[in-house]
Amino acid sequence: MNNGKKGKKRFKNDFLLIGGLIISGGAVLVLALFNGHNGNSVEVRVDGEIQGIYSLSENQTIEINGTGGHNTLIIENGKALMKDADCPDQLCVRQGEISLKGQSIICLPHKVAAEITDADNSDFKSESDIDIIVK
Amino acid sequence: MKQKICIVLAILCSVLILGACEKNSENTDFSRQNDNISQISDESSSSASKEIFAMDTYMTITAYGEKSQEAVDAAVMEIQRLDKLLSVGNSSSEVCQLNNSGNIKMSEDIKELMKTSKWIFENTDGAYDITIYPLMELWGFTKTQQAVPDQKDIDTILSCCGFEKLKIDNETLTLGKNQGIDFGGIAKGYTSARIMTIFKEYGINSGVVSLGGNVQCCGVKTDGSLWRCGITNPDAPDDTTNLLGVINVRDKAVITSGGYERFFEENGQTYHHIMNPKTGYPADSGLRSVTIVSENGTLADGLSTACFVMGRDRAVQFWKNNKDQFDMILMTDKNEIIITEGIKEAFSSDMNYEIVD
Known part of the structure; x- marks a missing residue:
């Protein structure tokens, strides 16, 4: 039971981490593309x-x-x-x-x-x- | 806790990266003013580029490597030399002397151009013919004013056209009666091919030239990746963001012929500059543009015209017989795109396309 709770929490944190990375990665990509095309x-x-x-x-x-x-x-x-x-x-x-x-x-x-x-x-x-x- | 630290670190990293980008774009350097030739040196290589107006068009030449400056200077001299030699508008050019006097002792350049012109003429059933120069004059494509000529004038001129009427005797080239030639459909490809030879002589492993949109690439880019050549969309010739497609190449000429390049209108009808040597009228073969990809710039230039005149079916058949020499990208009147098998990995497009093999 205790273990299960811990697992859930870790899952939630992993989710947050991955989500954060995707968002910041997306932001970098958008900026890179923007920079690449506009003189x-x-x-x-x-x-x-x-x-x-x-x-x-x-x-x-x-x-x-x-x-x-x-x-x-x-x-x-x-x-x-x-x-x-x-x-x-x-x-x-x-x-x-x-x-x-x-x-x-x-x-x-x-x-x-x-x-x-x-x-x-x-x-x-x-x-x-x-x-x-x-x- | 560990995870929280990770998140904080991730955010911090992305902020740092974003910050770096920001700084980069703000750091504008306008100090290059009045510096005709740009030279950027880093630890391993230098680069040079030059833009010139020659052969009635705009040209850019770029080279990377230790001797890039010398290579670009030599390329510019070569362009000017060939322009003087081949221009039909310059009365002292070899081509003009030939057209005025009816014969000439061929230089090495003319011999080379004649060789390729002859091969294309004979293997495409005359779809590309350097002897239609009087026809181009009749239509006014050599001047600023164009008009549809009388049919009887077209017939008179056509009766004198034909590569087979030229006489090549050892070193001497002799024109037939009332003939005139123009290497216009092949000269820029020959010039870019000559520049590739010059680049090699100077040890250049990376460079690219655009002679009025006729592109030839030397090697690959300095980062080792292939050159990305954007093919103009006939629907939006001036829009570099709306392309027919992109082709990634190394050591290749990429040359397009299209009716959208030069044309005029009369009585609501459009007449472009790519003549069908058989009819004496602008080629009406169902194609809007033809792009040839080949290691041989001279061949690529001549074939782009020939395949445009031949139309889809004949061009595809011609390719099947000469697969080892070139690949092509065709766009039809119905906006279908057809590419040949050899470039299926190299080509990409937002539009649908068909691959022939």
Whole structure:
């Protein structure tokens, strides 16, 4: 009888321990996934040369002097988009918002690239991440 | 009591881990500004990467290893050299000289490209043909303005197209009457293959290039895991989170051709840039995208076009005869996904797919 009670208590504590581990494990996983996918800065390059790296947490307008033309990138609510460009095809403007690590807006005529990057600069860290896009 | 201590310890541990994550994400380093080429060194290896605009597209080159910087610099020089050699828009290129004068003494690069082009042409019943360049010009795909041409103009041009009309005599390549060639459907694959050779010369065991979305991977990642390549979903070409699927590879080129890449609309009809050399019209074979996975970048590039033109049944039959050379991922008009047996372990997707063997 006494033994049985002890067993029950141990079972209850084990349950608590396992439950606690699952919850904290879940929290770590959620945070890791969140960190893995959302970049927090946008890197702007003109013909391969870095023009600047801008934080996504700050709403701002970035004027870019591209090769043979001008582009205007804006950062709003953690997302970047090409607001305006005087390029002939306007493909960059039509592309819309980007905010996830690895996403980019490219303006071929002006040789402008804006890419979402991670805070710690280290590529290919998380197992769940895609290394490269084939298109 | 023991259990309570355990619980407290577990919670403490998770708090510590969470805290570490938090710190990591706050530690933003913006100091890389104005540094053209990023170089991250740790105890065992360094890395280098470079982004350039060449061959009318955007390219990224990344290498890991002791000589990564030299390897990336050499790769960039190779891209620029091949761009000058193969560009149809540069009047001093070898290809332009050939198209203008009708013959040329072939360089080693042209010989190699001709070899692969010929093999694909002959083994796919002409589904890939470098001599349809005048047809691409007629449709306007070499310029900014496109329009559907008159049928009689298409017929006139088609009568001059055909790889079999080219004459290869020792070192000399001679065009047939009114012919012109463009290696556009194969040049980027050849370039990425050349970069892999350069990487090897510099002792690079890990690297990856994307030449406008044509990907080729060298070795595996520095942590020993395979490269994870995301295949673009034709329904959402700009959304990197909505993919057709993912393929894990080592030492492979992964190259996609799709009608969603370049197209124009006329009278409510969409016309894409992948021509059927038989009809002179954009290929209407029931496929939306074809991805080729192969160790041979040049072959992968040419085959992605050829299989797109051939359509599902012929492409699958062609694969059955050449299983040792490549694998593929097809997406049909009905959004069915078909993959070949060789990549069944490497491929994953949220969508349903069928495996052929």
